Structures are given as C-alpha cells and as structure tokens.
Amino acid sequence: MTTLTEPVAPTRVPILELIDVHAAYGRIEVLRGVDLVVPRGAVMALLGANGAGKTTLLRVVSGLMAPTEGHVHLGGVHVNDASPDELTRAGLTMVPEGRGVFPNLSVEENLWVSSYSGQPVERILTEAYTRFPRLKERRRQLAGSLSGGEQQMLSLARALASHPSLLLLDELSMGLAPLIVESLYDSVAEIAEQGVSILVVEQFASSALRVADYAAVMQGGRIVDSGEPGEISDRLSELYFGGSE
Structure with missing residues (x-):
C-alpha cells in the first residue's frame, strides 16, 4: 500500500x-x-x-x-x-488568508523560525532576500510594522523555506493595492x-x-x-x- x-x-x-x-x-x-x-x-x-x-x-x-x-x-x-x-x-505548504507572520518578531526572526523545516538558516535567508530584496532592507523591523504587501512577501518567503x-x-x-498585487503575482509566476x-x-x-x-x-x-x-x-x-x- x-x-x-x-x-x-x-x-x-x-x-x-x-x-x-x-x-x-x-x-x-x-x-x-x-x-x-x-x-x-x-x-x-x-x-x-x-x-x-x-x-x-x-x-x-x-x-x-x-x-x-x-x-x-x-x-x-x-x-x-x-x-x-x-x-x-x-x-504541501499553505499561505493562509490574512498572512501568516509573527508580528512581534523581526523579519529575520520570522525566517529563522522557518528553519523548523530542516533547511539551513543561511540558505533560507539567502533565498528569501534574493527573491524579495525589500525583506533584506527590513530584516531588523518587526513583522507587524511592515506594510501589507511586505507582510505577504514574508509569508511567501516563509512558505517557500520548506521547498514545497x-x-x-x-x-x-x-x-492590497492593485500594483502590489500585480507584483506579488509576478512572484507567483516565478515560483x-x-x-x-x-x-x-x-x-x-x-x-x-x-x-x-x-x-x-x-x-x-x-x-x-x-x-x-x-x-x-x-x-x-x-x-x-x-x-x-
């Protein structure tokens, strides 16, 4: 079976x-x-x-x-x-409605948490920042203070950490504003x-x-x-x- x-x-x-x-x-x-x-x-x-x-x-x-x-x-x-x-x-990995980030952790700490998937932290960070350069700029910022589009980028980066x-x-x-939505869907196409x-x-x-x-x-x-x-x-x-x- x-x-x-x-x-x-x-x-x-x-x-x-x-x-x-x-x-x-x-x-x-x-x-x-x-x-x-x-x-x-x-x-x-x-x-x-x-x-x-x-x-x-x-x-x-x-x-x-x-x-x-x-x-x-x-x-x-x-x-x-x-x-x-x-x-x-x-x-299988899901990005839920309303985004799935820890608001009281920094961007980088959110990505560190994703290492539970077994992937090395440095690899997770490198892939996330390469795909979403804005996250690297905001890496010390609390996730809850990011814009909606940036939080969605972080959610996608966290979901991709497990290589689904x-x-x-x-x-x-x-x-989200239409221009942000178009950018996110460009990322979906790349994924x-x-x-x-x-x-x-x-x-x-x-x-x-x-x-x-x-x-x-x-x-x-x-x-x-x-x-x-x-x-x-x-x-x-x-x-x-x-x-x-």
Missing part, C-alpha cells in the same frame, strides 16, 4: 486530486461534492465569491479540517486522515517556473488568471466550471458574482 512518506508518484499523476469531497461545520454543509484536479507543475486559480467554499476547501486539503465524504489525494496518495504536519513533510511541491495561497490580494505546483484561491479574478495554467469556479460549495484561464474569463460574468470582472 502506498503511504504518505513514500516517493512521489510519477509525473502523470496529478499533484492534487479531490473526488466528491464534502465538508461541514456542524450540520451546515459547506462543500457539496467537490471534484478538482491540479496537474503537477501547474498553477490552478480557484475563483468564486465570498462564501463559495474556497477557504474551506483549502482547510480540507491542508489537513486542518476533515472531509465528511469523498477522497483527497496528494501525489496519488490518499491523505484524508493526514495531519497538517504530515502533509507539510510530504511537500504544492503551495496553497488563500486570497493573496486581500487588502511556478521553478517547478512548484500552486493552487491559488481568489475572490478577485484578473491577477490570478494572468498567471494561471488552469482555472476553476466555485459556487455554493461546488465546482461549477473549469478550463483554461481565457475560457473561464469569458464566462465569469455568467458564473461568478462579487469579483472584479
């Missing part, structure tokens, strides 16, 4: 597959039979209005919430019962070019579609459409309400 700690499956196997996934908060069902495939090495944009179930889907995928029905496969391995720590060791095979991004653009598979959840579609290889739209806890970004963009006005399109 395949286990979570065995080598990843062949490249033809999707990095992530959800099959008829249901999830609920108490008696309130939020995911109602989600089917979703993220090909290995691809950027998948998951779009939908607030309340569509996007964040709940990420919680299920990352092990923070157990599905009530259905199957979650990571690299071909069934992971319904895997803990967040086990999934992280298997190559699958990166989950939840509402990367929330509360993908280095071979990291990415599932990015967004309420506002245009930036995510710009860097995506594939896109899917959620409504009412279900995937209601999927395809290439251009196809989805053309149909958004019919499928998706509350976004920027």
Whole structure:
C-alpha cells in the first residue's frame, strides 16, 4: 500500500486530486461534492465569491479540517486522515488568508523560525532576500510594522523555506493595492517556473488568471466550471458574482 512518506508518484499523476469531497461545520454543509484536479507543475486559480467554499476547501486539503465524504489525494496518495504536519513533510505548504507572520518578531526572526523545516538558516535567508530584496532592507523591523504587501512577501518567503511541491495561497490580494498585487503575482509566476505546483484561491479574478495554467469556479460549495484561464474569463460574468470582472 502506498503511504504518505513514500516517493512521489510519477509525473502523470496529478499533484492534487479531490473526488466528491464534502465538508461541514456542524450540520451546515459547506462543500457539496467537490471534484478538482491540479496537474503537477501547474498553477490552478480557484475563483468564486465570498462564501463559495474556497477557504474551506483549502482547510480540507491542508489537513486542518476533515472531509465528511469523498477522497483527497496528494501525489496519488490518499491523505484524508493526514495531519497538517504530515502533509507539510510530504511537500504541501499553505499561505493562509490574512498572512501568516509573527508580528512581534523581526523579519529575520520570522525566517529563522522557518528553519523548523530542516533547511539551513543561511540558505533560507539567502533565498528569501534574493527573491524579495525589500525583506533584506527590513530584516531588523518587526513583522507587524511592515506594510501589507511586505507582510505577504514574508509569508511567501516563509512558505517557500520548506521547498514545497504544492503551495496553497488563500486570497493573496486581500487588502492590497492593485500594483502590489500585480507584483506579488509576478512572484507567483516565478515560483511556478521553478517547478512548484500552486493552487491559488481568489475572490478577485484578473491577477490570478494572468498567471494561471488552469482555472476553476466555485459556487455554493461546488465546482461549477473549469478550463483554461481565457475560457473561464469569458464566462465569469455568467458564473461568478462579487469579483472584479
């Protein structure tokens, strides 16, 4: 039997597959039979209005919430019962909505904490400062005093410290100015070019579609459409309400 700690499956196997996934908060069902495939090495944009179930889907995928029905496969391995720590060791990392930084630690201390992944601290710092030079300029500054965009850079740098095979991004653009959002999505595109598979959840579609290889739209806890970004963009006005399109 395949286990979570065995080598990843062949490249033809999707990095992530959800099959008829249901999830609920108490008696309130939020995911109602989600089917979703993220090909290995691809950027998948998951779009939908607030309340569509996007964040709940990420919680299920990352092990923070157990599905009530259905199957979650990571690299071909069934992971319904895997803990967040086990999934992280298997190559899955999430940048949560609202950013994931320690506000009372400096930028550099936040990056030092990321060494729990087993990567040498100097390597983590070098990679973070090379990708985001502004973090090097702010390395002694408390993370809580950074701008929203700088905090998001730090969140991405911390997530990449573990060299994930699958990166989950939840509402990367929330509360940020359009120019900052475009810059962050440029970074997402660069990360993908280095071979990291990415599932990015967004309420506002245009930036995510710009860097995506594939896109899917959620409504009412279900995937209601999927395809290439251009196809989805053309149909958004019919499928998706509350976004920027």
